[in-house]
Amino acid sequence: MSYVAIKGGSDAIQSSIRFFQNSLRQGQVIGDEELQKGLIFSCDRIMGEGALYSETLAAEALRRTGGDLLEAAFYLRAHRSTCKRIGEATQLSGSSMRILRRISSAFKDIEGGQILGPSCDYVIRLFRGLVEEDEGTSLSSGDPVGAGVPSAVDSLRQRDQIVLLENKEEQPFDVSRSFPLPPYPRSALMQVMSRGETGAMLAFAYTSMRGYGDVHPTIGDLRIGYMSVEFIHPFTGNKVKVGDIRVTTCEAIGSFNRDPRDGKLRLATGFGFCLGFNETKAISMSILDMAMHHSGYSVGGMDIAANPEIIIHHVDGIESMGFTNHFKLPHYVTFQADLQVLLKAKEQSDE
């Protein structure tokens, strides 16, 4: 494919930018805190799909784009590429999360308890008046949940009932530095999915439940909460807490499979993780993980969700938006060439 440059229209382009900014002017007065706390799920999607945790920038991106979440995520991804990477935080683990919500649909009684937390799951989706002000209704007391609650799936692991896939990587792959070649390392697939676009992840996961797969998972452990980001103090050499970030994790349990380690039957699991509170994305990721890494979940040879080639190249919202939207750019010369070919073909066909 060849590209032909065009020139002209600078004034019109500047006017278009001004027009766009003017049309969003009323949103510019909404403060950071209102956006960060009032539109928390929008900010979380922006950070998760932009793969950069910054509540300040998420709010700013929301303002600049008039609430277009994909565009806003693009801002964060672009900003990320301008920053120097100083290193790695200490390892994050789901069990270290300070829990706000934690449920299991596999087990009724779990260590730490079922915690409904803040969720729209129990809200009736009907417009019945405005949101009521909290009048300080008394909350029933109970033991705090805090951090250090193990996954509900761990009990099955301890009983040796879960497939443990082999970890073939000494170092995790980093797709933000280079893109892997097939066969794709598991860590690359997980990284791509954790920064994937929620709608794309949901759609691909959904194919595995409907006509093109056989995943019908049970949610072993779904949790949202805060994880501490820690780094090493350069002058003392000790760990320092940098801050807390919002995250979501999900462990889904599938049907049993032969464990590649010893051929015994065990339950397959999939894992989902994303920045911010986004249960739909974390569940979708755990389903896709399970579909890709355990055979037997694709039916009819149409393994859409089970095909790493499809998932790794299609769930990134910023890439797919960029490619799709580039069709708006002038293609005058290539289209004229298409027309010429059509006319020639017609001539030959008529002869």
Place this chain on the structure above:
Amino acid sequence: MNREELNFFLQQVDSDALFALVQKVQCCSEVQVIQQSTEQTLMLPVTDPVTQGTFYGGEVLVNSAIVRVNTVEGWAMVLDQHPTRALHIAILDGAYAAEVEKEAIVDLAGKGQKLHGQMNKDVDRQVASTRVSFDLM
């Protein structure tokens, strides 16, 4: 309170209180900025329970600064885009290590710890109120 705890708890206090203490430190010691507050990212490695391996779950935006207070280096790293806060905490970190206004620094960090604890307590109360027990019918 040890030096490593300052970084997080000082992020919880009001920026005016932080600045006032920094000014006090600057009055009675020599403060030199070695690295201005810089925007950086930290990779977030996540434990993968399916393999017990690791993958990167994204990056977090931080600001970090390095200073020298008298002859001792101070450092701070704060979450998100807060360059001034990072510089101020680095100065207080260095001052703490150089034994300059140490008591006042510990007091201020203690206030941050208290604020954070109170905030957590409120959230914990709400979280605990949503604990549920299911009975099979």
